[in-house]
Amino acid sequence: MRFASVAYQYFLIALQTDEDCIDQARSVFSQQFEWILSQVSDIEAHVPERGQAVVQKSHEIQIRICDFAEQFERFYLSTFKTFKQQQTMLIENDPMQAFSQWTQMFDNEYLFFIRQEHVCKNYAWIMNALGELSAMLSLPSSLD
Amino acid sequence: MSKPDLLRAFNNPIEQYFEQAATMLAASQKEWQPATARQIVLDCALFRLYCYSSAHKHSMPVSGDDVVLIVYAMVNTASILDLCPQSSMIERLQQQGLSVYLMEWKAPQLEQSCFGIKVYLEQSVDVCVQHIQSAHQLEQVNLLGVCQGGVFALCYTALFPSKVRKLVPMVTPVNFHTEQDTLSLWARYLDFEKLLHQGENISGALLAQMFLALKPMTLSVQKYLDVADNLNKPEAGPLSEKFMAMERWIQTTPDQPAQVFREFVTLFYQQNALYQGSLLLSGKAVTLQSIQSPIFNIYAQQDHLVPPESSMALAHAIPENQYQDYAVNTGHIGMFVSQKSLACVPDAIACFLRQ
Numbered sequence: 001m002r003f004a005s006v007a008y009q010y011f012l013i014a015l016q017t018d019e020d021c022i023d024q025a026r027s028v029f030s031q032q033f034e035w036i037l038s039q040v041s042d043i044e045a046h047v048p049e050r051g052q053a054v055v056q057k058s059h060e061i062q063i064r065i066c067d068f069a070e071q072f073e074r075f076y077l078s079t080f081k082t083f084k085q086q087q088t089m090l091i092e093n094d095p096m097q098a099f100s101q102w103t104q105m106f107d108n109e110y111l112f113f114i115r116q117e118h119v120c121k122n123y124a125w126i127m128n129a130l131g132e133l134s135a136m137l138s139l140p141s142s143l144d
Numbered sequence: 145m146s147k148p149d150l151l152r153a154f155n156n157p158i159e160q161y162f163e164q165a166a167t168m169l170a171a172s173q174k175e176w177q178p179a180t181a182r183q184i185v186l187d188c189a190l191f192r193l194y195c196y197s198s199a200h201k202h203s204m205p206v207s208g209d210d211v212v213l214i215v216y217a218m219v220n221t222a223s224i225l226d227l228c229p230q231s232s233m234i235e236r237l238q239q240q241g242l243s244v245y246l247m248e249w250k251a252p253q254l255e256q257s258c259f260g261i262k263v264y265l266e267q268s269v270d271v272c273v274q275h276i277q278s279a280h281q282l283e284q285v286n287l288l289g290v291c292q293g294g295v296f297a298l299c300y301t302a303l304f305p306s307k308v309r310k311l312v313p314m315v316t317p318v319n320f321h322t323e324q325d326t327l328s329l330w331a332r333y334l335d336f337e338k339l340l341h342q343g344e345n346i347s348g349a350l351l352a353q354m355f356l357a358l359k360p361m362t363l364s365v366q367k368y369l370d371v372a373d374n375l376n377k378p379e380a381g382p383l384s385e386k387f388m389a390m391e392r393w394i395q396t397t398p399d400q401p402a403q404v405f406r407e408f409v410t411l412f413y414q415q416n417a418l419y420q421g422s423l424l425l426s427g428k429a430v431t432l433q434s435i436q437s438p439i440f441n442i443y444a445q446q447d448h449l450v451p452p453e454s455s456m457a458l459a460h461a462i463p464e465n466q467y468q469d470y471a472v473n474t475g476h477i478g479m480f481v482s483q484k485s486l487a488c489v490p491d492a493i494a495c496f497l498r499q
Contacts, residue, residue, distance in 0.1 A: 001169060004368030005162035100369055103361035110360065115329055124333030131339035 011099045014080065015091060054136050061129045068122055072113075079109045165372035172384040176223050176392055179232040182246075186275055190256065191268045193275060196226075196234055196244040206243055208282050208309050209498045213245045213272055215300075217292035218404065219351060221396050222248045224480045225290070228389045230382055231481040233490065240494035243280075247272045252401035257345050260403045261299065262425035269300045273307050284309035284437075286497050291315050291450065291476070295412065298458075299425065302434040311435070312493055314442045315479050317450045318432075319419040319457030320412050326358055327449065331413040336406045346405045348397030358448055390481070419457060432461035440496040441469040442489060447476040468496065 083102050084091065091098045113119060186193035214234075216222035225246070226234040237244050247268060259267075273285045286309050289297025294316025301308040320328050340346070356363050371387050407425070417423035423430040439462055443455035452471070459467055470492050474482045479489070 001162055001166035001368050001372065004365045004372070005159060007365045008158060008162075008369075096369075100366065103366040103369075107359050107361045111326065111358075114357075115326055117329075120329050121333050123330065124335075128333075128335045128338045131335075131341075135338070135341055 008096070008099050011102065012095060015084065015095075054133065057129065057133050057136065061126065061133060064122065064126055064129070068126060071119075071122075075109075075113050076106075079106060161376075162368075162372060165368075165375045168375050168384050169371070169388055172388045173392075174388075176227075176389060178223070179226050179229045180235045180238060182226075185245075185279075186272065188268070188271060189250070189253075190259075190264060191247050191249050191272070193272050194246045194248065196238055196246065206280050208280075208284060208286070210241060211243045211245070211276060211280055211282065212237065212286040212288050212312075212493070212497065213247060213269075213276055215247055215269055215287060215289045215293040215297045216249065217290055218249050218398070218400055219292060219348075219355075220393060221398065222246055222290075223396070224393050224477065227393065227481055228382075228386055231386055231389075231483075231486065233480050233486060236486050236490035237493065240490050242494055242497070245272065245276055249398070251398040252345050254343055254345065257343060257402040259401060260426055261296070261407050262303075262428060264401070264404055265296060265300050265303065265425075269296060270304065270307075273300075273304075277307075282309075286310045286312070288312040288314060288493065289316060290480075291317075292408070295408075295418065298418070298432065298435070299423075299430050301437055302430045302432060303425075303428065305434055305436045308435075308437045310440070310497055311437045312440045312442060312496065313455070313458065314489075315444050315447055315450050315455065315476050316441070316458075317412070317454045318461070319454050320416045321419075322451050322453040322457070324451040325454055327354075328413050330354070331409050334409065336410060340402050340406055345402050346400035348399045351400065352394070352397040355449065386481075390477075419461070421461075432458070435462065435466075437466075438496075438499075439467050440493065441467070442479070442492070443469065443471055444476055444479045444485075445471050445473045446478070449476045 080102075083105055087098055087101060090101060114123075180196050182194045182196045184192050185195045214222070214225065216225070226232045229235070234244050234246065249268075269287075273287075276282065276285045284307060287297045287301065289295070289312070291314070294313035295318075297311060298313060298316070298318070301311050317325075322328075371383070374383055411417045411423060411425075415422070418430070418432065421431050421433070439458065441455060441458050443450070443452050445452050447455075456469065459469065470489075472479060472485050472489060474485050479485050
């Protein structure tokens with residue numbers, strides 16, 4: 001409930017400036033990406049003790065994750081801009097209702113976004129690579 | 145105005161509005177207790193079998209029409225079927241005069257990570273069916289399979305056709321490659337040789353995040369806006385209890401046994417082998433055409449996890465005179481807890497079993 005309250009407040013702020021919209025995205029999706037981010041933290045914690053193969057793999061994964069996040073943020077920003085253009089009256093008169101409209105519009109657009117083949121492939125690549133790296137980290141370092 | 149100032153400017157009324165709802169919900173927080181009286185009749189390594197009827201009725205001969213075994217999915221827990229007194233599919237089935245059995249999976253241990261689906265079916269569903277046959281002197285048992293449990297029930301019925309009297313798959317995926325199946329699209333490119341490591345099971349929390357990611361705003365934000373709005377209405381009634389019971393259920397996410405999960409994703413989601421007729425479980429062919437029992441296929445028209453088209457595809461694999469379906473205008477979870485579904489589905493199931 002308090003998370004929804006914060007998300008709503010971020011929404012109100014994001015109506016003022018487009019840059020703040022990214023904070024709104026991060027506030028909502030921090031939960032969704034928590035697992036991936038925690039994997040990256042684990043990698044960073046282990047990498048200094050490991051060999052070149054692991055360092056290279058982890059570097060590759062982190063680049064992909066950054067690209068993935070940037071691509072998502074661009075999509076989020078563009079969807080939010082469209083929403084603001086379409087709903088100026090509602091935003092002015094009833095911001096709570098506008099927020100509700102926004103969540104619905106976003107989920108519909110998001111479904112189209114995540115169903116694109118290149119997005120599915122990218123996401124799977126990150127998951128598969130994290131699995132591979134995790135296996136490498138559990139091996140004795142002499143095998144690197 | 146700086147960002148902290150802006151936040152403070154918005155803070156008061158909004159914070160009060162949400163805080164009030166949060167306080168009401170917190171007051172309704174309690175451990176889940178079954179809404180319907182039940183007893184454990186089998187307690188095995190992989191599952192528990194519950195009987196929802198009074199002790200003296202268990203082990204008595206009853207008509208085969210009146211006994212049903214529910215096979216639940218491994219994802220989340222079966223408590224959703226008996227969530228609270230206002231929302232219990234099991235209680236409603238019982239009110240139809242049915243003796244209800246529920247097979248609930250236990251959280252997998254590491255030593256079970258190498259068991260495949262066939263082993264699981266033989267050591268769980270088949271054990272329950274034998275127990276019920278013997279307890280009530282029945283030759284065949286009715287199965288009600290829920291979601292992934294419906295897939296297990298279909299496979300079990302195909303493997304042991306003579307043991308199943310009638311079969312009710314509920315919100316069950318059959319064709320895993322329909323256009324609207326987002327989970328299937330995501331699963332298509334995952335490589336389980338890289339993802340799974342020997343001796344590990346699959347994190348239930350990770351799966352829960354994947355389900356949440358199908359409707360992120362609706363499931364993370366919008367549902368709280370809706371409940372806050374409704375809690376502030378005088379007719380809110382037991383809404384906060386039901387909402388908190390649902391929240392607890394969503395957060396209870398047992399791990400998945402690794403080999404079962406691997407087979408489920410590769411054979412069903414990636415290869416669509418059940419629907420294509422090419423399914424092999426531990427080397428044994430499992431075909432829907434082997435099913436001899438009448439089928440009553442129940443699906444949700446607004447299902448975002450199992451598209452209705454995926455469930456309806458069962459009609460293509462089963463002879464017409466053996467097959468009926470039943471659509472409910474609700475969502476995947478709404479099938480178990482919505483008043484719309486509870487008002488008609490238990491009655492429709494009882495009618496089908498007694499036809």
